Amino acid sequence: MEEETRRAVAAWPRDVPFALRPRFAEIALDIIMRVVFGLRRGERYRALRSALLEVVENDRMISFALMVPSARRDVGPWKPWSRFRDQIRSADGLIFREIEDRWDDDAIASREDVLSMLILARREDGSALSLEELRDELMTILLAGHETTATALAWTFDRLFAHPDAFARVRSEVRDTGSDAAPFIDAVIHEALRVRPVIPFVVRMLVEPFTLGEYELSAGTTVSPAIHAVHRDPDLYPEPSRFEPNRFMGRRPGSYEWLPFGGGTRRCLGASFALFEMRTIIETVLSNVDVLPASDAPERIRRRAFMLVPATGTRAIVRSVGPIAA
Template sequence: MPGSSAPAAIQTAQFLRSIDGFLERGRRRYGDVFSARILGFATGRIVFLADPEHVEQVFKTGPSVARAGDAARRSVEPVAGVSSLLSLDGPRHLDHRRILLPRFHGDRLELYTGVMREEVDAAVAAWPIDEPFAMREAMADLTLEVIMRAVFGLRHGRRYDEVRAALVAMMENDLAFNLALMVPVLRREIGPWKAWGDFQRVRAQAYSLLRTEIEERRAAPDLEQRTDILSMLIQGRAKDGTGLSDDELLDELMTLLVAGHETTATALAWTFELLHRHPAVKHQLVAELATGDEAYLGAVIDEVLRLRPVVPFVARVLHEPLQIGPHVLEPGVTVAPCVHLVHRREDIYPDPEAFRPERFLDTRPSTYEWIPFGGGTRRCLGASFAPLEMKVVIRRVLETARLEPASPEPERIRRRTVFFVPEHGARTIRRAAVT
């Protein structure tokens, strides 16, 4: 198998310094299939794939051979528990997916555009004028509100504020917390190192508040009329007729939060960062939105998710050998369809580094050539919800705020846990008048 022979510690350091550089170098040197040793990530022996045919093969492989839950479990369980969709595999994963997926599909998502619009308007009204702010953080505040209302179904009031405070505190101390996720030995309090204990305390508080909310919701007389996702999950049933227990519901709520909040916020931050640097695209977008046509907006979102995929690769742990091209990958290897590299293929996307939404106007790439939401039975549950939210937010922000980049230099990709984020959070200045 082609791949670096450098010691695992060195490869890990290179990977953590710059995932995009690491992946691009790997593909340049070794081709579309290459191996790497990355300590602390899944099984540590990773094979990255950059050819859509190989990606298709992995996405079509069932959980008896390739398991996503195994790859995610170690970092997901401390946050979202043992019943998280992200860390389940096999029949239980499918049972949970069967209950969750229909809530995220089709026309019913339109129910949430009102909440999204209200929240974006409130957020924009609070942004400072003539002072730089980090768009990624502003968007994270906004996507948290949307999840609390549309997904958790919380209504403004005391519990809403308490839940938000606990969730914000939980996600705040992320540097120390993420270190502990990578290095399990740090999952305890050691002298002045309190990050893990602090995290456990605020997480327990969030769970306790949400548990009370679930108990009350189960008994709510208007449960059947309520349109939020939690209320529908409470009523959902697996094939054998069983529903989710309170513990399972809690874990899935936390899963939807951790999977849906930062990802969407980051994709929105990249959108504004790219629009800052491409005024012609921004002008065309504003003009098209004024006509009521959203085709170009859709193309902008597709292109943002191609050029700046928030999740640079997805992962499956092999339990049986899998032949990829001429290579036989052994059980224990983590196979990683690489979003970042597939999206940069010159043969699919001519001039791949250029931000050109037009490329998505006339032609659609095939299912395995545009993969920001992964694929197969693990495809992102928010793959319709997130672009819908992005549409509402981008439109309202462009209609109501005059924005400029805070610095003349485009922001590069920085790693934050395993996400690709703008290095300074897409720093932006809002000016007083509407364009």
């Protein structure tokens, strides 16, 4: 994660405004390519990365696929949907090639990428994941951990820009090699995800009857906890509109009061990975460059597919503070 972040930051423009969110998306994708697929550079890396980008950046069709049941997606010769399905087939072909080549790799047991671990994993009955199941797992990791992480990072810097004291503390602790900056950075990340959750709601289907206050809900009912409303509950968070990272210093948020990754048994499996990745990227960026707000104007919230993103991508100006080992 550090290596990919340093390499990306070395190529960022200096002393001119640019949007942070797309740059963080590039870092997150390169981390996924390396950690999940086990690919770093080369022709196969470039082909798969390009194909995956075509899929994940088509937010209009992703929204359609998420909101419309599969049984109702037969929309005839609608070019945008046909083109999206072609993009998915292209990405699938490259993913299947990586899986099949990994099956034939005699050294797979010594590899540390997620794909190799999934191939070696076995269910309780001893069976392995199928080709299609492996593809589905990889695409889920990609969709859940690419732009969501980039958006969370962009919102974190947006909130730090708006709160200079907190930002100064993060910068000073990152650059003080005798100090462990992680606790306060973790608190900043938790608070940023509280006030700016990337996903506005989660959806669950009841598998058995459930009583919610005065309501009796039957099995099969779809319920949708409102993440934003929970995060703004003054009984849980006094002065809920105020950005205050100290809320999370020295304590872990409760399972039913902090929901950026959902909750319960269906909580996002990548939550710990995402939080560690965010901390690593923030520390690496601020260890190498100064990141300044490009404007004093407050960032507006815009919907992109299933996410709430900063409308301008959190525009910033970067200045070098020392050599970067890219």
